[in-house]
Amino acid sequence: MTLAITPAQARALAALRVGLPHTRLVLIGASALGHHVSLDRATADLDLAIVLAPASLDEAVEPLGWTRDARMRQRWFGPEGAIADLLPVTEELVAAGEVCFDEDDLRMSLVGFDLALRHTARVPLPGSDVDVEVATLAALVVLKIVAWLDRPHERAKDLGDLARILDAALDDDDDRRWDADDPIFQSGLAHDDQGAFFVGLEVARVAEHAHRACVDAFVARVGDPDGEAFAAMLRAARYGGASPEERLARRLDAFVRGFARER
Helix, strand or coil: CCCCCCHHHHHHHHHHHHHCCCCCEEEEHHHHHHHHCCCCCCCCCEEEEECCCHHHHHHHHHHHCCEECCCCCCEEECHHHCEEEEEECCHHHHHHCEEECCCCCCEEECCCHHHHHHCEEEEECCCCCCEEEEECHHHHHHHHHHHHHHCCCCCHHHHHHHHHHHHHCCCCCCHHHCCCCCHHHHCCCCHHHHHHHHHHHHHHHHCCHHHHHHHHHHHHHHCCCCCHHHHHHHHHHCCCCCCHHHHHHHHHHHHHHHHHHCC
16 A cells, blocks of 8 residues: 655655655654555644654754744644654653653653654655655554543544544455464454454554553543543544444454453
């Protein structure tokens, strides 16, 4: 699957990659997620983890034609109308657990960003001979969970994305569905719930203690069918058809089973 970005975004991202040849850039957010799972929503901006100290960001990016938003300090405007949230990430910041943008009260949790930097794939940028690192699906799931836990009343879209992932992460014709030696087949789950089980497996295979604690906290909150978080995820999922509550409950149960199997 190619990157779900516009030609202008691809050109701007390619220029950023070429202009920062010794700096790691990892695509995260909806643009990265769209590489793994088809989404039913578009995104106007790119989300990038950039391995630089926050104090070095302006000096590195401004000469390449990018301008920082005066109000949202993580947001940058680039060539051809490109918009990107550039999130400075270093080993020290990940160890501290958060990043704070200068002259801004915005603090963002960095739990899971170690996974986003450790588990990536190189994907060609459309229309160029440049590639970009894209975080794996498992890493993105952890980032989505952490982002929602960090600001649950502001991040309903993350619940919608997670519902979509649980629905569509595994292709309908994936051979693992029928491989007697594969945990997905061995789960005995219905075809429609196998994808959520697969996501749980993938997350458990990369997660460490801090990530598992976040996943457990997420499941505890959204897993109660009578709870506010379950209702919020159900609204964000925008399921059609009969028994949407049952559908979401099955997906979450399958995810938990997959996550527990690899622990």
